[in-house]
Amino acid sequence: MSVRRAALAVVGLALAFLVLAPLTSIDAAQQAGLPLLTDKLWFRIATTVAMFVVMASAWNIIGGLTGYASFGNVAFFGLGAYTAGVVVSNLRLPFALALVLAPIVAAAFALIVGIPLLRLRGHYFAVATLGVGVAVGEVVNNIEPLGAATGLFLPIVRSDLFFFYLMLGAAILAVLTTWVILRTRFGYGLLAIRENEEAAAVIGVNTTFYKVAAFCIAAALTGIAGAIFAQWNSFINQDNAFAISDNVQMILMAVIGGTGTVLGPVAGAISLELIIQSLAGGGSGSVFSQIGLGVLLAVCVIFIPRGVIDFFGGRSRLSLRYFRQTLRETSA
Amino acid sequence: MSLLAISDVSKRFGGVNALAGVTFAVEQGDVLGIIGPNGAGKTTLLNCISGLYRPDAGDIRWETASIRGLAPYRIARLGIGRTFQIVRPFPSMTVRENTVMGALFGRPGARLQPGAALKEADTVLDVVGLGEKRNYPVLRLTVPDRKRLEVARALAMRPRLLLLDEVMAGLNQVEIEQALEMVRRVRDSGVTIVLIEHVMKVIVGVCSRALVLNFGRTLVEGPPSEVLKDPRVIEAYLGQRYARDQQPPPYPPPEAGEGND
Numbered sequence: 352m353s354v355r356r357a358a359l360a361v362v363g364l365a366l367a368f369l370v371l372a373p374l375t376s377i378d379a380a381q382q383a384g385l386p387l388l389t390d391k392l393w394f395r396i397a398t399t400v401a402m403f404v405v406m407a408s409a410w411n412i413i414g415g416l417t418g419y420a421s422f423g424n425v426a427f428f429g430l431g432a433y434t435a436g437v438v439v440s441n442l443r444l445p446f447a448l449a450l451v452l453a454p455i456v457a458a459a460f461a462l463i464v465g466i467p468l469l470r471l472r473g474h475y476f477a478v479a480t481l482g483v484g485v486a487v488g489e490v491v492n493n494i495e496p497l498g499a500a501t502g503l504f505l506p507i508v509r510s511d512l513f514f515f516y517l518m519l520g521a522a523i524l525a526v527l528t529t530w531v532i533l534r535t536r537f538g539y540g541l542l543a544i545r546e547n548e549e550a551a552a553v554i555g556v557n558t559t560f561y562k563v564a565a566f567c568i569a570a571a572l573t574g575i576a577g578a579i580f581a582q583w584n585s586f587i588n589q590d591n592a593f594a595i596s597d598n599v600q601m602i603l604m605a606v607i608g609g610t611g612t613v614l615g616p617v618a619g620a621i622s623l624e625l626i627i628q629s630l631a632g633g634g635s636g637s638v639f640s641q642i643g644l645g646v647l648l649a650v651c652v653i654f655i656p657r658g659v660i661d662f663f664g665g666r667s668r669l670s671l672r673y674f675r676q677t678l679r680e681t682s683a
Numbered sequence: 684m685s686l687l688a689i690s691d692v693s694k695r696f697g698g699v700n701a702l703a704g705v706t707f708a709v710e711q712g713d714v715l716g717i718i719g720p721n722g723a724g725k726t727t728l729l730n731c732i733s734g735l736y737r738p739d740a741g742d743i744r745w746e747t748a749s750i751r752g753l754a755p756y757r758i759a760r761l762g763i764g765r766t767f768q769i770v771r772p773f774p775s776m777t778v779r780e781n782t783v784m785g786a787l788f789g790r791p792g793a794r795l796q797p798g799a800a801l802k803e804a805d806t807v808l809d810v811v812g813l814g815e816k817r818n819y820p821v822l823r824l825t826v827p828d829r830k831r832l833e834v835a836r837a838l839a840m841r842p843r844l845l846l847l848d849e850v851m852a853g854l855n856q857v858e859i860e861q862a863l864e865m866v867r868r869v870r871d872s873g874v875t876i877v878l879i880e881h882v883m884k885v886i887v888g889v890c891s892r893a894l895v896l897n898f899g900r901t902l903v904e905g906p907p908s909e910v911l912k913d914p915r916v917i918e919a920y921l922g923q924r925y926a927r928d929q930q931p932p933p934y935p936p937p938e939a940g941e942g943n944d
Contacts, residue, residue, distance in 0.1 A: 419901045440769055457932060536787055536788075536794070539783075539784060539787060539788075540788065542773070542775075542776075543773055543784050543788070545775075546772075546773035546774055546775060546776065547771045547772070547773055549755075549767075549771060550767065550771040550772070550773065550836075551773075551784075551788075552735070552754075552755035552756055552759070553733050553735065553755050553758075553764075554732075554735075554755075554759055554764070554784055554785045554788050554789045554837070554840060555756045555759035555760045555785075555788035555789035555790070555840060556756055556784075556837060557754070557756045558755075558756065559754070596757050
């Protein structure tokens, strides 16, 4: 059944990976004359894109499927990063252990803050989680063993390919997790909560458990991304591990791509990150890129509130009728 | 032993005593109609039974055990289904998907496989008369159909007790007849029903007993036709002066307007 189909998909992806992996090694790419993967900058961008696929997909689980717009997911990213920092730098233990511990720490934190915070709804939840995101960063910034304001340095590991594949693996894990959730009873429960929480409760959905579980899953995935980022970047501090702008960015990606879908956040992360990278530049360029992003978000939310996946997907087409219909259906 | 026993339940919102010591029992097979003027505490009572509110005082017993303060999902899985007066469908889903949710989550005992849940949903949709519209998105449904969907979603849980909160309000005469027929079918399938209604035709037409709430208290309880003739009930609906001036009392009392939460 659906489990078998999920297993088939995993096997298929693994096979595709095995087939494509040699092609993406630098030597092979050079021989084949593919400039894309030999360029360090492109590796960096590709890894960043994968990182945001993880974060946007994870955000989608709590924000898109469950309907709780979290502005505090970056705290899970930061906690994952600092877990890796402590494991690798302070305790001098292998990075693999950090990869295991980071999601556990992030999920445990989500459990602790989720139980009280997930009683709030709408704007209240958004503001409360925003507070948590900022607060955790500030606290970490003042703890001496964590490097305080200086930040934490990790031993440098030079392998663009390694981090790219690691992040890609995390991205695939995040997408598969969403895919599996949407095909289980758990996923239906989350959707019911998003659609109408009281109605969900009185038909037998254990709303508190479902919400907290979704929050923890999102936290674990985001924590993994944080841990990989820490080792990849080999330096973490409050600014790069607890950046609220990252949180805003993951929300934008999920919303523009299409919340509540499996591939929406992926499409959003890829397209938005590429746009950001191409708009990025020194001086006035970055100002225009910020303005451009704001305009883009406004246009997307108003005209394609279901995201680009829905827009380019099967049942819709580029027409005024589509815009009018989505406007009508989503403004109710 | 009663199926559901409410004893001395109170619920206060700030300075308002929405429920001030309500006591009654529902027996297996009953169709109990709850009536009362706007703000009498009818919906608050249903919210207390289904666990959305926790009563400030008193006890609610389901068969032998107290269910006061239990989480709504636990109460639902004991076999208590409900509808909402202001309908609360899952808006982005189809009629069938909405109904399946009840079968997937609300069943007491073993979980249904998705296939079985779909079958259950289709059966229930036929009972409420939405069978032909099962693939409609909810947003395309009319108000009467949305009320039917509320009932379908609750029925898919296979409840032993069904709480209906004004499923007939806003329906025209023909639709009320159809809805009455639906309630009778549900009753005949062995489900005990508690319904809140302002449409007196429904109270007389289907209820085995009626209970009048006023200012959070039980005013009168008994067979529907007697309850509706009771001077205290007419007074509660139409005021003291009207009750005094009108001899003999009008029957049935005119409908009160739309209730609100």
